[in-house]
Amino acid sequence: MSEREIAISVKDIHKNFILPQHKNTSLKQAAVNIVRKNNVTTQKVLDGVSFDVYKGEFFGIVGRNGSGKSTLLKLIAGVYTPASGSIEMNGGLTPFIELGVGFNQELSGRDNVFLNGALLGYTRKQMEAMYDEIVEFAEIEEHMDKKLKNYSSGMQVRLAFSIAIKAKNDILIFDEVLAVGDEAFQKKCMAVFREYRKNKQTVILVTHSMENVTTLCSRALMLEDGKIVATGDVRKVAAAYQKSNLPLDSTTDEKMSKNAKQKMINISGNNKAYKMGETMKITMGWPSSEKVAWAGVAISGVNGEYVFGTNTGVVKIKGNSISYDVDLNLGPGDYYLTAAIKDLDDNLIESYEKIATFSVYSDYDPRIGGLTRMKYKYATSEKS
Amino acid sequence: MRYLHSRNRAILSEMVRTDFKVRYQGSVLGYLWAILKPLFIFAVLYILFVYIAPIGKDIPHFGISLLLGIVLWNFFSETTMIGATSIVAHGDLIRKISIPRYLVVVASSVSAMINLSLSMVVVIIFAFLNGVYPSVSWLLIPIVIFEFYIFSLGLAFGLSALYVKFRDITYIWEVFLQAGFYASMVLIPMQAVPEKYRDWFFINPVVQILQDARALLIPTADNITIWNTVESLTIRLAPFILITLICVFGFYYFKSRSKYFAEEV
Numbered sequence: 316m317s318e319r320e321i322a323i324s325v326k327d328i329h330k331n332f333i334l335p336q337h338k339n340t341s342l343k344q345a346a347v348n349i350v351r352k353n354n355v356t357t358q359k360v361l362d363g364v365s366f367d368v369y370k371g372e373f374f375g376i377v378g379r380n381g382s383g384k385s386t387l388l389k390l391i392a393g394v395y396t397p398a399s400g401s402i403e404m405n406g407g408l409t410p411f412i413e414l415g416v417g418f419n420q421e422l423s424g425r426d427n428v429f430l431n432g433a434l435l436g437y438t439r440k441q442m443e444a445m446y447d448e449i450v451e452f453a454e455i456e457e458h459m460d461k462k463l464k465n466y467s468s469g470m471q472v473r474l475a476f477s478i479a480i481k482a483k484n485d486i487l488i489f490d491e492v493l494a495v496g497d498e499a500f501q502k503k504c505m506a507v508f509r510e511y512r513k514n515k516q517t518v519i520l521v522t523h524s525m526e527n528v529t530t531l532c533s534r535a536l537m538l539e540d541g542k543i544v545a546t547g548d549v550r551k552v553a554a555a556y557q558k559s560n561l562p563l564d565s566t567t568d569e570k571m572s573k574n575a576k577q578k579m580i581n582i583s584g585n586n587k588a589y590k591m592g593e594t595m596k597i598t599m600g601w602p603s604s605e606k607v608a609w610a611g612v613a614i615s616g617v618n619g620e621y622v623f624g625t626n627t628g629v630v631k632i633k634g635n636s637i638s639y640d641v642d643l644n645l646g647p648g649d650y651y652l653t654a655a656i657k658d659l660d661d662n663l664i665e666s667y668e669k670i671a672t673f674s675v676y677s678d679y680d681p682r683i684g685g686l687t688r689m690k691y692k693y694a695t696s697e698k699s
Numbered sequence: 700m701r702y703l704h705s706r707n708r709a710i711l712s713e714m715v716r717t718d719f720k721v722r723y724q725g726s727v728l729g730y731l732w733a734i735l736k737p738l739f740i741f742a743v744l745y746i747l748f749v750y751i752a753p754i755g756k757d758i759p760h761f762g763i764s765l766l767l768g769i770v771l772w773n774f775f776s777e778t779t780m781i782g783a784t785s786i787v788a789h790g791d792l793i794r795k796i797s798i799p800r801y802l803v804v805v806a807s808s809v810s811a812m813i814n815l816s817l818s819m820v821v822v823i824i825f826a827f828l829n830g831v832y833p834s835v836s837w838l839l840i841p842i843v844i845f846e847f848y849i850f851s852l853g854l855a856f857g858l859s860a861l862y863v864k865f866r867d868i869t870y871i872w873e874v875f876l877q878a879g880f881y882a883s884m885v886l887i888p889m890q891a892v893p894e895k896y897r898d899w900f901f902i903n904p905v906v907q908i909l910q911d912a913r914a915l916l917i918p919t920a921d922n923i924t925i926w927n928t929v930e931s932l933t934i935r936l937a938p939f940i941l942i943t944l945i946c947v948f949g950f951y952y953f954k955s956r957s958k959y960f961a962e963e964v
Binding site for chain 1: 793797
């Protein structure tokens with residue numbers, strides 16, 4: 316392996332947050348707590364994290380919510396101080412924990428450009444030189460003298476991002492910035508990131524999107540409960556991340572079944588997590604007192620996209636339950652079930668959205684993406 | 700190092716600019732209020748002390764002395780009060796970017812300093828109208844103001860770091876300021892204090908500063924300052940020792956707490 320220069324070296328970082336039972340933000344509380352020896356709980360957010368990022372690397376950090384990603388990023392950015400361990404930095408760093416830091420709603424777009432620029436390390440002179448380019452990239456020339464509070468959220472994000480990409484520093488760190496903005500904006504972001512990758516800019520990116528990790532990053536690590544559980548090859552890390560997402564969040568699961576109990580329709584599957592392509596058995600039941608003649612069930616994605624639905628149609632059904640077998644030709648992820656019943660006169664008796672949830676998993680395959688798994692093949696040819 | 704320096708200066712100047720623009724937004728008279736506010740307070744008190752309860756009737760240029768006192772006191776209460784809340788008010792910044800924390804407090808004090816400079820122009824105009832003419836002693840006024848600035852800043856640092864943990868601080872400080880306004884002889888001329896008690900008043904740094912500033916602005920014979928009143932060396936040094944202690948403690952406490960601001964704010 317060739318000798319590569321290290322950009323950031325993180326060594327055995329520990330970070331705890333102290334969570335008092337009652338946050339003592341008043342003197343009275345503080346006095347009470349001294350006497351009572353307030354039983355504080357410390358939460359280990361990061362527990363012995365070590366890794367190196369080399370110069371010219373596009374480094375990804377993934378992990379579920381609460382795994383310590385953002386804390387790690389804030390430690391690297393110098394916002395937090397580690398409880399123990401060290402972070403060595405070789406070169407200047409510009410952190411984008413969030414786009415548009417310091418944006419003031421009462422100021423004009425123009426003033427905000429200079430304010431945000433200063434916070435990112437630019438003098439007024441440098442900002443004046445870049446100003447026109449920033450405004451042009453954001454495509455909001457005619458709004459620059461308006462107050463920021465009169466901007467749409469999309470315009471604000473565009474402005475913030477346009478300032479951000481002007482930042483030139485040895486190391487850039489981004490936290491979930493790709494998750495904001497509309498599709499057109501996200502495309503623009505991706506183009507900028509690809510450019511970074513091409514130019515061997517050192518970047519650390521925190522993201523939930525495995526697609527971004529596999530297409531952009533050269534290496535990645537995955538955090539779970541403050542520890543590194545996978546590191547190195549992006550595919551390996553992406554696969555580990557998808558596996559960790561399998562068991563549904565137990566709290567929402569409990570809530571779901573509790574909700575379902577109180578409802579007229581009850582629904583249950585044979586499983587909570589299914590392998591891609593597996594058959595899911597759904598059983599839907601309702602009180603015998605209801606004259607149900609029609610039943611329908613639908614599957615939707617976590618963002619509300621309607622994936623699949625079926626109903627009994629004009630055939631009048633009898634009984635107080637129905638069961639379906641559905642082949643899950645679905646991409647990995649979490650899904651919701653929606654259920655509805657109608658009476659003899661085709662009037663809706665009851666319907667529930669998101670009455671239950673399930674998830675689909677698969678071995679990670681970077682060649683395939685999307686909500687559904689369609690049959691496909693491809694052929695290459697050379698046109699003369 | 701040079702990079703850091705220019706970077707911090709840029710942040711400071713943008714924060715002060717923002718503060719100034721935002722503060723007077725939506726008001727018709729805008730920046731003028733920075734001057735009008737102390738003028739109105741002055742007008743009320745002047746009428747009170749010259750016509751209704753005439754304590755200051757026999758003191759030469761009492762009005763100017765009163766106006767200077769109000770302007771300086773305003774600066775003190777603004778620097779300490781806005782400074783105290785500055786870290787929490789900029790929590791958004793503190794949590795997301797690692798700019799030096801002291802910049803936030805300094806920025807709020809610079810705004811107050813600009814207000815003071817504007818007000819001082821008004822004081823000088825009134826001084827002229829009142830028959831007080833420039834003298835060499837005026838050259839020393841900036842030194843006294845500098846002393847006052849350092850004192851206020853030291854307090855602001857300590858208070859702002861305390862305020863992150865204890866939100867009661869601003870209420871307590873408000874009461875302090877209310878009491879301090881009277882104890883610091885902003886209104887009541889020093890002449891009204893019996894001679895045997897005057898020493899005790901001068902332990903308060905604000906009294907020393909206000910009386911010195913007044914004596915420098917209006918250099919007449921009957922000024923009462925720490926220098927011509929207090930004989931004990933200990934009491935003469937007391938306000939300066941107090942300022943040093945408060946500043947050292949304030950800066951040190953701020954510095955030791957500042958690395959936790961991002962988590963606690």
